[in-house]
Amino acid sequence: MNRTVLDLWVGLFVIAGIVALLFLALKVGSMSAIKTAESYEVVARFDNIGGLKPRAPVKSAGVVVGRVADIRFDNETYEAAVTLRLDKRYAFPKDTSAAIMTSGLLGEQYIGLEAGGDSQTLKDQDRIFLTQSAVVLENLIGQFIYGKAQEGTP
Amino acid sequence: MLRQSIENLGNRTIHGVWRMGFAARFFVAILLHSGTAFRRFGLTIREMYFSGVLSLIIILVSGLFVGMVLGLQGYETLQTYGSEEALGILVALSLVRELGPVVAALLFASRAGSAITAEIGLMKATEQLSAMEMMAVDPIARVVAPRFWAGVISMPLLAALFSAMGIFGGYLVGVQLIGVDEGSFWSQMQSAVDFEQDILNGVIKSVVFGVAITTIALFEGYDAPPTAEGVSGATTRTVVTSSLAVLALDFVLTAFMFRGI
Numbered sequence: 001m002n003r004t005v006l007d008l009w010v011g012l013f014v015i016a017g018i019v020a021l022l023f024l025a026l027k028v029g030s031m032s033a034i035k036t037a038e039s040y041e042v043v044a045r046f047d048n049i050g051g052l053k054p055r056a057p058v059k060s061a062g063v064v065v066g067r068v069a070d071i072r073f074d075n076e077t078y079e080a081a082v083t084l085r086l087d088k089r090y091a092f093p094k095d096t097s098a099a100i101m102t103s104g105l106l107g108e109q110y111i112g113l114e115a116g117g118d119s120q121t122l123k124d125q126d127r128i129f130l131t132q133s134a135v136v137l138e139n140l141i142g143q144f145i146y147g148k149a150q151e152g153t154p
Numbered sequence: 155m156l157r158q159s160i161e162n163l164g165n166r167t168i169h170g171v172w173r174m175g176f177a178a179r180f181f182v183a184i185l186l187h188s189g190t191a192f193r194r195f196g197l198t199i200r201e202m203y204f205s206g207v208l209s210l211i212i213i214l215v216s217g218l219f220v221g222m223v224l225g226l227q228g229y230e231t232l233q234t235y236g237s238e239e240a241l242g243i244l245v246a247l248s249l250v251r252e253l254g255p256v257v258a259a260l261l262f263a264s265r266a267g268s269a270i271t272a273e274i275g276l277m278k279a280t281e282q283l284s285a286m287e288m289m290a291v292d293p294i295a296r297v298v299a300p301r302f303w304a305g306v307i308s309m310p311l312l313a314a315l316f317s318a319m320g321i322f323g324g325y326l327v328g329v330q331l332i333g334v335d336e337g338s339f340w341s342q343m344q345s346a347v348d349f350e351q352d353i354l355n356g357v358i359k360s361v362v363f364g365v366a367i368t369t370i371a372l373f374e375g376y377d378a379p380p381t382a383e384g385v386s387g388a389t390t391r392t393v394v395t396s397s398l399a400v401l402a403l404d405f406v407l408t409a410f411m412f413r414g415i
Contacts, residue, residue: 003196006199006200006203007199009203009207010199010202010203010206010207012207013202013203013206013207013210013308013311014311016210016311016315017310017311017312017314017315018311020311020314020315020317020318020319021310021311021314021353021357023318024250024314024317024318024321024353025349025353027340027344028246028250028321028343028344028347028353029246029250029344029347029348029349029352029353055348057345
């Protein structure tokens with residue numbers, strides 16, 4: 001076969017392969033998954049994180065504004081220290097509260113941020129003080145049964 | 155009788171170890187003589203045409219059908235849990251992580267690997283390789299290394315094309331034929347598939363498979379007995395050994411990548 005025709009086919013093949021890779025990167029796995037340098041980290045402490053996992057989304061008003069970067073257990077306070085990596089484009093007041101929520105009945109767990117009213121905003125390595133732990137189903141059932149029993153006794 | 159069987163065992167062990175050592179030295183020799191494959195890149199391009207471009211049809215068609223079947227089967231299972239929107243996740247993750255690299259590698263082994271073995275084996279049987287040596291042309295640099303690099307470059311491209319075609323097939327069946335919501339199909343897929351964790355690991359897998367398949371194919375061809383039977387036996391061994399190697403390597407790589415052992 002002619003040399004140039006061969007080169008042409010191989011060139012087309014390589015272009016098609018790279019296009020397929022780009023399709024996978026951009027359309028299948030949104031490129032936002034690649035961490036941009038434009039982010040800042042804040043720490044929130046929870047009594048119980050339930051089934052929260054690293055890389056779980058952090059949402060405010062339902063919009064993803066960051067991801068869970070790291071989860072550690074603090075052996076001094078016996079709390080879970082969760083590091084949130086938030087997008088630099090979004091600034092939150094200092095008294096923002098964080099709660100662990102579940103999407104749907106059996107869905108994945110995520111952190112919901114509720115903005116406060118402070119005029120100062122959270123900076124890198126700041127701490128979110130107002131937190132609400134995950135709802136553990138067993139505790140909820142226990143409370144319900146306890147409440148029912150209380151009702152029964154006059 | 156007993157002595158005979160022990161001798162047989164010893165003979166096979168020695169032969170096996172010798173072949174392993176020869177294969178390892180052969181692999182190192184390919185790497186050391188790769189200079190020509192890049193200096194005269196035309197040689198590599200020629201081989202990429204034969205092992206990459208000519209494998210396109212089978213890779214694209216099987217990718218499309220694997221994706222379509224995944225769409226059908228995934229929908230049947232997911233709808234019993236009322237979560238057919240997760241079809242996009244199922245199709246994309248199974249293709250990008252596993253099926254894309256592995257099935258493309260198996261097809262590549264049988265389509266291109268066998269051809270490489272037959273070609274090199276026949277070159278050896280007709281003493282073309284010896285003739286090159288007589289002319290002071292190193293057959294490893296001139297014949298073997300370009301085929302190796304062509305396979306290593308082609309394999310990830312073929313795997314990516316397979317995955318992309320498969321996701322398109324899953325989209326055709328899931329969204330166009332069955333009627334899963336298009337928006338949630340893509341958006342759930344995008345939120346679940348991670349670039350580094352899933353796509354990059356899939357590409358790394360396919361590069362490793364490319365190295366394994368082409369090395370086995372070239373070695374079997376180079377080591378084939380110079381007879382018609384020898385070449386046919388070597389071709390069969392290429393397909394069997396490289397398919398098994400792909401599956402075993404896939405298990406090991408998956409264990410490292412997704413379980414973090």
